[in-house]
Amino acid sequence: MKQIYLDNAATTKIDEKVVKAMLPYLKDDYGNASSQHLLGRKAKEAIENSRKIIAKSINSETEEIIFTSGGTESNNLALKGLFFWHKENKTGKNHIITTKIEHDSILNVCKWLEKEGVEVTYLNVDKEGLIDLNELRNAIKENTFLVSAIHGNNEIGTLQDINEIGKICKENNVAFHIDACQSYTKTKLDVVKQNISLMTINSHKIHGPKGVGALYRKKEVSLIPLFHGGGHEKGMRSGTENVASIVGFGEAVKITDIKNSKNIGKIRDYAIKKMLEINKTKLNGPSGKNIGKRLCNNINISFSNIEGEAIAKLVEEKRIMISTGSACASNTLKKSHVLRAIGLNDLEINSSVRISLSKFTTKKEIDYFVKELKIAVEKLRKMSPYA
Numbered sequence: 001m002k003q004i005y006l007d008n009a010a011t012t013k014i015d016e017k018v019v020k021a022m023l024p025y026l027k028d029d030y031g032n033a034s035s036q037h038l039l040g041r042k043a044k045e046a047i048e049n050s051r052k053i054i055a056k057s058i059n060s061e062t063e064e065i066i067f068t069s070g071g072t073e074s075n076n077l078a079l080k081g082l083f084f085w086h087k088e089n090k091t092g093k094n095h096i097i098t099t100k101i102e103h104d105s106i107l108n109v110c111k112w113l114e115k116e117g118v119e120v121t122y123l124n125v126d127k128e129g130l131i132d133l134n135e136l137r138n139a140i141k142e143n144t145f146l147v148s149a150i151h152g153n154n155e156i157g158t159l160q161d162i163n164e165i166g167k168i169c170k171e172n173n174v175a176f177h178i179d180a181c182q183s184y185t186k187t188k189l190d191v192v193k194q195n196i197s198l199m200t201i202n203s204h205k206i207h208g209p210k211g212v213g214a215l216y217r218k219k220e221v222s223l224i225p226l227f228h229g230g231g232h233e234k235g236m237r238s239g240t241e242n243v244a245s246i247v248g249f250g251e252a253v254k255i256t257d258i259k260n261s262k263n264i265g266k267i268r269d270y271a272i273k274k275m276l277e278i279n280k281t282k283l284n285g286p287s288g289k290n291i292g293k294r295l296c297n298n299i300n301i302s303f304s305n306i307e308g309e310a311i312a313k314l315v316e317e318k319r320i321m322i323s324t325g326s327a328c329a330s331n332t333l334k335k336s337h338v339l340r341a342i343g344l345n346d347l348e349i350n351s352s353v354r355i356s357l358s359k360f361t362t363k364k365e366i367d368y369f370v371k372e373l374k375i376a377v378e379k380l381r382k383m384s385p386y387a
Contacts, residue, residue: 002319003319003320003321004319004320004321004365004368004369005321005358005360006320006321006322006355006356006357006361006365006369007321007322007323007354007356008205008297008356008357008358008361009154009155009182009205009297009298009323009354009356010323010356011204011205011210012204012205012206012207012208012358013207013358013360014204014207014208014209014248015207015208015251015252015255017251017255018207018208018209018248018251018252018255019248021247021248021250021251022209022244022245022247022248022251023244025043025046025243025244025247026244029042029043029046029243030043030243031043031243032240033046033047033240033241033243034230034232034240043241043243046243046246046247047067047241047243047246047247048062049247049250050246050247050249050250050251050253051065051067051250053250053253053254054201054214054249054250054253057185057189057253057256058184058189058190058191058199058201058216059189059190059191059192059193060191060192060216060218061219063219063234064191064216064217064218064219065214065215065216066214066215066216066217066233066234066236066237067212067213067214067233067237067241067242067246067249068212068213068214068215068237069211069212069213069242070202070203070204070210070211070212070213071103071105071179071181071200071201071202071213072105073213073226074200074201074202074213074214074215075103075105075106075109075179075200076105076109076226077215077223077225077226077236077237078148078177078198078200078215078217078223079096079106079109079110079113079146079148079177080109080113080224080226081223081224081225081226081236082145082146082175082177082198082221082222082223083096083113083116083118083145083146084224085222085223085224086145087116087117088224091145092143093143093144093145094117094118094119094143094145095118095119095120095121095141095143095144095145096110096113096118096119096120096121096144096145096146096147096148097120097121097123097136097139097140097144097146097147097148098110098120098121098122098123098147098148098149099122099123099125099131099149099150099160100122100123100124100125100337100341101125101129101150101153101155101156101158101337101338101341101342102148102149102150102179103150103154103179103181105179106148106150106179107337110122119143121139123135123136123139124341125158125341125342126342127342127343128156128158128285128286128287128290128293128342129153129156129158129285129286129338129341129342130158130160130161130286130293131149131160131165133161133164133165133168136165136168137168140168140172140174144172144174145174145175146174146175146176146177147165147168147169147174147175147176147177148176148177148178148179149162149165149176149177149178149179150178150179150182151178151179151180151182151183151187151189152180152182152183152186152187152295152298153182153285153295153298153338154181154182155300155336155338155339155354156284156285156286156294156298156300156338156339156342157182157285157286157294157295157297157298157299157300158285158286158293158294158295159183159187159286159293159294159295160178161293162176162178162194162196163193163194166194166195166196167195169195169197170195175197175198175221176195176196176197176198177196177197177198177199177200178196178198178199178200179200180199180200180201181200181201181202181205181213182205182295182298183295184201184202184205184206185206185253185256185258185261186261186264186295186296186297187261187295188258191216191218196216196218197217197218197220197221198215198216198217198218198221199215199216200213200214200215201213201214201215201216202214203245203248203249203252206252206253206256207252207358207359208245208248208249208251208252208253209244209245209248209249210245211242211245212242212245212246212248212249213249214249215236217236223236225237225238227239260359261296262296263359264296264297264357264358264359264361265296265297267357267361267362267363267366268296268297268298268299268357269291270363270366271299271355271357271366271369271370272287272299272301274366274367274370275299275301275355275370275373276301278303278373278374278377280303280304280305281301281302281303281304282301282302282304282348283299283300283301284300284301284302284339284342284344284352285298285300285342296357297356297357297358297361298354298355298356299354299355299356299357300339300352300353300354300355301352301353301355302344302348302349302351302352303351303352303353303377304347304348304351305347305351305384306351306377306380306381306384307350307351307380308324308350308351308352308353309324309350310376310380311353311373311376311377311380312324312353314372314375314376314379314380315369315372315373315376318372320368320369320372322353322354322355323353323354323355323356324352324353324354335349335350336349336352339352355369
């Protein structure tokens, strides 16, 4: 059996069509987009074409797309940029509302901003990872300037109700930011209809290159830039643009078909059914009638008192790649704050694995994976004194 890659929430295989689109800007059309000569103009045109593709995909205006190095930078720019604008303009607004299951590039920014005088409210989530909209309403105060919520959670796949959150933010005249790195192109996003002020997206989660992303910024929203220099990206992100990667990002969006999400969702449901046939297993995140509130490619399962890391190692010996949680935290010993927030105890957290699919995942691959997973689980349970 060839290598089976089931860690697409960490990163995805770059599509061959994307590689083909990028190559000219790595080999022949290598100009700096700020240069006025032919090669520079070609590079500039390529960037603007990608900007149009991405803007159209979320129903934004072209100039509202700011290219960045990825999701982490976009999240930093959104939160820090908006706070320091309020601070510089002495608006008196210094309160952010977020959730307890955000990506570390939001939570760690919030912790840093607290040292700068920002008040942060961290909303609770239920056992499926969903916030209580009434808790959100009650948390908004006179000094609240931003609500920031991850749209599709990277660990348990929970999709927050951004339609309702957007309405609440609009009613209270509060900016609304979403981290859509996992959900972009998998679900319908419309920044106008959903009242989104700022949105983080990236390329490498959608079969594009690593090291490139974007921040949608509604034109009425003002930010202080993180980088100061030559004034690239309309003064919002100085630095010579990564032309080839931006072209690849645009191409990855261009070739996306929403039908892929439905097909991936069917394979996800098949995989969940097969995995839950293993004794003492539990699906973490939305399930049953709420399965539609889950990312189409996400599965997170606990295996009752056997190490998730050990499961991952055993299936890796069979050339199957899965994860025990967020790739951004996998090199630390810190237990998942997401699984803790939905009520799992330490043993359940340690026994959890994440399986994330892509448009390239096949039912045949899932069958092979589940077969090897059952063998791994049986082996580890025989060895475990707790199982």
